Amino acid sequence: MNRAKSTLEQWRIIQSVVDFGGYAQAAEKLNKSQSSLNHAVAKLQNQLGIQLLEVRGRKAYLTEQGEVLLRRSRHLTQSVDELEQLASNLGQGWEPNLTIAREIIYPMHFLVDALKAFLPDSRGTRVTVIDSVISGTNELIDGNKVDLAICGVPPKGHIAEPLCESELYLVCPPNHPLTHCGIVADERELAQHLQVVIKETSINKAADTGWLKSEQRWTVSNFHEAKNVLLSGIGFCWAPAYLVEDDIKNGSLVRLILKGSKSRKIQLSLIIPNRDSQGPASKLLESMILTQHEISHYHGV
The missing domain is CATH 1.10.10.10 (Winged helix-like DNA-binding domain superfamily/Winged helix DNA-binding domain)
Structure with a gap:
């Protein structure tokens, strides 16, 4: 040999x-x-x-x-x-630690409810939730850096269980120039204004995704920071509907309807990066997440 x-x-x-x-x-x-x-x-x-x-x-x-x-x-x-x-x-049986990657457009209340259901039987397992963005989520999956992941577009070679659809609204402050012609925004006019975008969390630089045609962009870490920028009276942003619906209702933000695109909808799925090495705690938490979306769990715990 x-x-x-x-x-x-x-x-x-x-x-x-x-x-x-x-x-x-x-x-x-x-x-x-x-x-x-x-x-x-x-x-x-x-x-x-x-x-x-x-x-x-x-x-x-x-x-x-x-x-x-x-x-x-x-x-x-x-x-x-x-x-x-x-x-x-x-060798160790029940995992002492679990790490979850959560694409930040996934509604956090689903995950919180799943973790609350998991807690009584968790046997003290420590849970870490990593908020990730687009290719950053896929990088964590491909690198086996997490035990469970909720992502948008699954990386190649991984089986994904669809969970829900996240809708993104185009929003801006009520005094923004884009609101002068009602709530319809022209793409060319949109490109002339400041866009607030969310920074991808990947280590290796990834290609830009989504609508990024504005010459002037401010990049922040999450949608809460993006919303704070908008509430200060400047910029526009594609933001998760669940995060800005109340602000739209009370008039703090205005929803724009972009010609040809009323909203953006992204399918979110659950992925177990390495099913062969999945432990019992991860299987239990997986079942709790699926239950939140009324999906049957087929794997034994």
Whole structure:
């Protein structure tokens, strides 16, 4: 049997160098010396007889061959991580911690009610809820960083259980110039005004999504901050209906009807990133979330 020329640790190091933007940044994140990372990558390249990285300035860049091998290596290290996690779950039984990714347009009251139902049988499990946005949610799923995830467009290769539809309204303050012709907004006119958008939570820069044609944009972390900007009297924003309906009713905000698009509707789904390693606590909480949407739970707990 031929002995492997490389180790998982070497591949994890080169992944970190690429993901964090250089040797110095990766060394800080991994709590290792920069020289040890340089040595590990140099040894790997020597063992394989191929250059994976080239340094330009202070940043390391993948070669064409490096891109191909790094992509394959991610599948390998992820498979090993999943195998080790499965062994850990089988050994420990009930999970002491659960992490949930929640796409921020998902109504929080559904999740709160599910967690309240989960609490009496949770056996002290600590729960962390991460508010995530678009590709940031998918990044957490693909990286197996969470136990459960509620997302919009599911990443490829994952089975999703549809939960509900979230409707987004186009809103602005009542004194905004866009309200001068009633509640209908023209797309070209809309593009001339300040748009308030929500920052994606992905580590790796993702392509812009949604309606982003305004030249002037302010980016904030969540819809509560976006609403505060609007209530101060400036900007427009696509915001979840459940979050702004009361403000529309009391006149604090005005709903605009964009020609050709009365509203935006996004399907939200529940994903278990790694079903094979799902523990009993995660299965129970999954059933509680599905119950909130009157969906039968088919997996044994």
